[in-house]
Amino acid sequence: MSTSIDKGTAIFYLQKMMEIRQFEDKIMDLLAQNIAEGGSHLYAGEEAVAVGAMAALRPDDFITSTHRGHGHAIAKGGKLNELMAEILGKATGCCKGKGGSLHLADVSTGNLGANGIVGGGLAMAAGAGLSIKLRKTEQVTLCFIGDGATNQGVFHESLNMVGTWRLPVIYIVENNLYGMSVSVKRASAVTDLAKKAVPYNMPAVTVSGQDVLAVKDAVEAYVKNARAGKGPAMVVCDTYRYYGHSRSDPRVYRTKEEEKYWAEQDPIKLFSAKCVKEGLLSQKDVEELDKFVENEIEEATKFAIESPLPGDAELYTDLFA
Amino acid sequence: MxxxxxxxxxxxxxxxxxxxxxxxxxxxxxxxxxxxxxxxxxxxxxxxxxxxxxxxxxxxxxxxxxxxxxxxxxxxxxxxxxxxxxxxxxxxxxxxxxxxxxxxxxxxxxxxxxxxxxxxxxxxxxxxxxxxxxxxxxxxxxxxxxxxxxxxxxxxxxxxxxxxxxxxxxxxxxxxxxxxxxVPETEYVLPIGKADVKKQGKDITLVSWSLTLLHCLKAAEELEKEGISVEVIDLRTLAPLDIDTIVGSVQKTHRLVIAHEAWKTGGFAGEIAAQVMEKAFDHLDAPVSRVCGADVPMPKAPNLERLAIPNKETIKKAVKELLA
CATH class of the missing domain: 3.40.50.970 (Thiamin diphosphate (ThDP)-binding fold, Pyr/PP domains)
Structure with missing residues (x-):
């Protein structure tokens, strides 16, 4: 194991990853049954990135999330009931049913929101970093983005600002190989995405996004630097989404072989096998945890389904402070 | 002061x-x-x-x-x-x-x-x-x-x-x-969302903001000498819109001209005109008139630039046409 962790920590990481996986599988199920309406970009397969990165944070640190943001919200401490209810557009949701899947946010946990615009969190993250610098705290901001967002203009504007001002922002690039259907090879002039940090004077490293401890170690090192005023950095996490871009995606742009390859690198299986092999957890511990999470997700789903929609009077509330 | x-x-x-x-x-x-x-x-x-x-x-x-x-x-x-x-x-x-x-x-x-x-x-x-x-x-x-x-x-x-x-x-x-x-030396703060009646009048209401408002005031001053009493409202804030002040004035004058430098098509004057028709149609004695920027990219040539935006004369003309 790349770092030594205790049993409680192992259970925590595994639980969070299982929560994300089962949450996403459940939403796919709800979409198929038309209980969930609208779109949803699911995070299944990428769990180790959110959980590993968030393991390096304090509760008062900020994150900006992505177009595929359920995993970040769960890993940053969002409540499963409220997140599930939000995705169903219910009054009990974390955004009172006004945000939905693409706008999952929970400012009370430091999550400044998923985003319907690819790269929409980039400039906001720079501002959160600037705010930390001006308020002279030791917080950091993690800016999650996908490979697709690295081709947006605002990516370059924001990294230039953060690099110039040495702001405490760490970019977590989730390279899942495709921006919707277009592969990194066909969309980006460089396929080694860590190179995109170089012009902005920040260090970058690429790690396996399937290895929760590798992600945590890389992020933790940069977070420590950022808290010490040493500025920004980037961690590129190679990962894969199991589902298509959204529910209507037939996945014709990728091969069965590729999907099989990545299924074998499953972050939850890899981590639980490691924990069992090293005697940190028993197979029974893993199975019990899986069952526990299943119950949590069932409860969250029941809560969400039984919750009311927002009242009609909510249409015009919350526009201004 | x-x-x-x-x-x-x-x-x-x-x-x-x-x-x-x-x-x-x-x-x-x-x-x-x-x-x-x-x-x-x-x-x-x-x-x-x-x-x-x-x-x-x-x-x-x-x-x-x-x-x-x-x-x-x-x-x-x-x-x-x-x-x-x-x-x-x-x-x-x-x-x-x-x-x-x-x-x-x-x-x-x-x-x-x-x-x-x-x-x-x-x-x-x-x-x-x-x-x-x-x-x-x-x-x-x-x-x-x-x-x-x-x-x-x-x-x-x-x-x-x-x-x-x-x-x-x-x-x-x-x-x-x-x-x-x-500008007073003592501190003051003004409310956002509140229009200001910059000049009282009884024959016609002129609504504007920013630089064009100054053209409206000059136009109103000259029209006054010709016997036309113009009420000039400075919106100051466009959103939220202080429609009540405009409607109150129209109920008094029954005529409305809106002047702005922005393009006419899709410009904010259209929104004001629509709201006035919704809220005070029966008080209008004439159609609402707009004096706006020409629907073209701003040309460089100084004569064309002048032609592309409202000025005191075009505002006066619109007021007179509405009262004719």
Missing amino acids: REIAYWQAINEALAEEMTKDPSVFIMGEDVAIYGGAYAVTRGLHAKFGDERVRDTAISEAAIVGAGLGAAITGMRPVVEIMYVDFMGIAMDQLNNQIAKIRYMFGGKTKVPLVIRTEGGAGRTLGAHHSQSLEAWFTHIPGIKVVMPSTPYDAKGLLKAAIREDNPIVYIEHKMLYNTKGP
């Missing part, structure tokens, strides 16, 4: 609010050492230092978007976009992030952000430095739009804007910076 210039009134508002509240800071292109393209922030860098008066790269999306990030994490940024024409680059930040974030989050965040910018024609700067784009912003729910015409309003409204917990687009006019007017 002392008289100071419009730029100076804005400068004073910034300095006073920065002194009062350490969470207020300024960033934008050339705002620090240079003091702003129109010198509005002159002296502030020397007074408040590098951290609170920040020169940025030429990156409008990052400037505006970072303003949002700072605003929702404990600061009160005042960001400057040098020309309103450059807002195109930052429109995703404004429309999709800033205007919507509070609503999308179910009211669980506040956005105390001011975007200061400047617009308008008059310096023969051509199509990319002369526009009046306020209708872009008034179309978006979730932001307030302020466009003062006098130094007094400019100062009081900017101070209010900085203290607001909502995003505000505050648009100055390049031809107003050196205009002077009375």
Whole structure:
């Protein structure tokens, strides 16, 4: 194991990853049954990135999330009931049913929101970093983005600002190989995405996004630097989404072989096998945890389904402070 | 009362609010050492230092978007976009992030952000430095739009804007910076969302804002000598719109002319006219008339530039036609 962790920590990481996986599988199920309406970009397969990165944070640190943001919200401490209810557009949701899947946010946990615009969190993250610098705290901001967002203009504007001002922002690039259907090879002039940090004077490293401890170690090192005023950095996490871009995606742009390859690198299986092999957890511990999470997700789903929609009077509330 | 210039009134508002509240800071292109393209922030860098008066790269999306990030994490940024024409680059930040974030989050965040910018024609700067784009912003729910015409309003409204917990687009006019007017030395703040009747009258209502408002006042003065009594309303804030003040005036005068420098098609005058018809149709004795910018990119040639925007004469003509 790349770092030594205790049993409680192992259970925590595994639980969070299982929560994300089962949450996403459940939403796919709800979409198929038309209980969930609208779109949803699911995070299944990428769990180790959110959980590993968030393991390096304090509760008062900020994150900006992505177009595929359920995993970040769960890993940053969002409540499963409220997140599930939000995705169903219910009054009990974390955004009172006004945000939905693409706008999952929970400012009370430091999550400044998923985003319907690819790269929409980039400039906001720079501002959160600037705010930390001006308020002279030791917080950091993690800016999650996908490979697709690295081709947006605002990516370059924001990294230039953060690099110039040495702001405490760490970019977590989730390279899942495709921006919707277009592969990194066909969309980006460089396929080694860590190179995109170089012009902005920040260090970058690429790690396996399937290895929760590798992600945590890389992020933790940069977070420590950022808290010490040493500025920004980037961690590129190679990962894969199991589902298509959204529910209507037939996945014709990728091969069965590729999907099989990545299924074998499953972050939850890899981590639980490691924990069992090293005697940190028993197979029974893993199975019990899986069952526990299943119950949590069932409860969250029941809560969400039984919750009311927002009242009609909510249409015009919350526009201004 | 002392008289100071419009730029100076804005400068004073910034300095006073920065002194009062350490969470207020300024960033934008050339705002620090240079003091702003129109010198509005002159002296502030020397007074408040590098951290609170920040020169940025030429990156409008990052400037505006970072303003949002700072605003929702404990600061009160005042960001400057040098020309309103450059807002195109930052429109995703404004429309999709800033205007919507509070609503999308179910009211669980506040956005105390001011975007200061400047617009308008008059310096023969051509199509990319002369526009009046306020209708872009008034179309978006979730932001307030302020466009003062006098130094007094400019100062009081900017101070209010900085203290607001909502995003505000505050648009100055390049031809107003050196205009002077009375501004008290004692502190005051003006309410956002409240129009000001700049001149009372009984025959016709003239609604305008920003530089065109000054043309309206001159037109009204001359028309007065010809026996036409014009009421001139300065909107000061376009969003939220103080429709009650306009309707109240129309109920008295029964005639309405709206003048603005922005393009006529899809311009804010159309919105005002529609609301007046909804709320005061029976009080109108004539169709609502609009005196607006020509629907063309702003030409360079000074004669064409003059033709492209309203002036005292075109406003007078519209008033007379409506009364004929």
